[in-house]
């Protein structure tokens with residue numbers, strides 16, 4: 001859940017259960033969630049040095065160690081680069097409860113981005129999932145969005 | 160120029176899934192005692208200690224402080240180094256730096272883990288970014304599985320190709336009295352084991368082990384006095400990527416950190432044809448697909464040839480480049496000790512102390528560590544003073 005200190009600009013992630021941790025999302029990450037809520041689309045950021053487009057946007061290109069500021073509007077579609085269907089039970093340290101399994105962990109290359117975005121794929125039958133498939137993000141209804149990664153429910157396979 | 164350094168003694172516990180008979184500190188002491196005994200010194204001869212294990216695992220902080228009665232570090236310079244799965248190799252490399260600097264003559268490196276007392280998956284999940292990655296990340300297995308699915312798609316490798324790696328390592332472990340899993344397995348056993356996270360099955364992946372490892376590093380002059388045949392450090396290299404899981408894997412380029420680290424180490428050690436010039440490799444292969452994929456990054460064979468290279472027996476005990484005579488990570492995985500065990504086992508081969516798992520003639524040996532967000536550490540050891 002995200003705490004609404006100043007929804008216009010800076011968001012903070014907190015845990016579902018009361019735990020003494022919360023994390024600043026920062027300016028770029030907060031803008032990403034604003035864009036998701038307002039326009040249901042992704043936004044990335046381009047490195048002035050290597051020209052790589054990153055999503056989610058962040059302040060610094062790690063390999064170049066260069067500050068980035070050129071935001072790049074993206075769509076809500078991408079391509080599956082790798083995946084795994086998680087079958088084994090485990091405790092989620094963010095909730096203290098069992099993570100619901102099975103679920104499919106996917107590495108998604110969003111259209112127009114050069115890096116990989118990690119999220120969940122809405123299909124757990126291995127025979128129906130293949131690297132290279134086209135995906136589309138499914139969002140929560142706007143009024144239920146919290147400025148959290150789960151504002152994107154999952155990705156549907158579209159072809 | 161740096162001082163020449165050799166490994167002169169190693170010690171490890173008899174690894175088990177659960178050691179309720181000892182505390183963590185007591186388990187560490189077993190490995191330390193064996194390492195000191197191996198080179199005929201006492202804890203008084205040790206000038207400094209480097210120790211490490213996995214952050215968050217046993218829920219014990221300040222491990223360097225807490226473990227003193229096991230490490231023997233009372234009133235000695237002691238440093239904790241922890242870099243995820245690579246911890247054991249990072250501990251070894253830090254101990255090497257200590258001696259190579261000329262400031263210390265005999266340094267003890269220690270890695271340990273009580274996996275039975277750890278929330279392994281939960282602790283590993285907390286290494287992922289809390290805002291973006293943690294909600295979908297589920298620990299080591301699925302992030303490795305993603306790499307495997309991309310590789311299988313690219314090169315047509317099969318689950319059977321990977322299973323051969325488990326069969327090789329698990330059957331090698333039968334020659335290692337310290338190994339955790341000591342039951343022989345077949346290809347059918349691997350293929351019929353339960354699917355954990357597609358395409359990784361139970362027998363494709365490392366166990367959870369309680370165990371510790373200790374290694375004594377000594378300076379030139381002292382090393383020849385302490386060991387009949389010291390294992391000289393010919394090279395070490397470290398390559399760590401950054402924190403975004405997806406970004407750390409460039410599927411066209413392979414495991415970039417391992418390719419870069421091994422390239423640097425080969426260059427330092429004067430190796431141009433690794434599969435022919437190295438006599439043995441103790442590789443941190445936490446799951447079977449790594450055994451066909453990462454040997455390509457190590458340049459044992461070309462891109463997409465890993466499965467064939469293993470299938471043809473090149474990595475067997477009598478092959479061109481025997482991999483994991485100890486049984487490797489798939490047979491024993493006390494995580495903070497795991498990469499240090501690779502260094503220890505490589506040096507055991509150079510020192511000729513491998514017993515039933517000893518190869519006939521080892522002049523050069525490779526040890527690797529893998530962990531974190533697709534990080535790699537590499538060390539090359541040799542019989543020649545270098």
Ligand SMILES: [Zn+2]
Nearest residue numbers: 047050061064
């Ligand atoms: Zn850049």
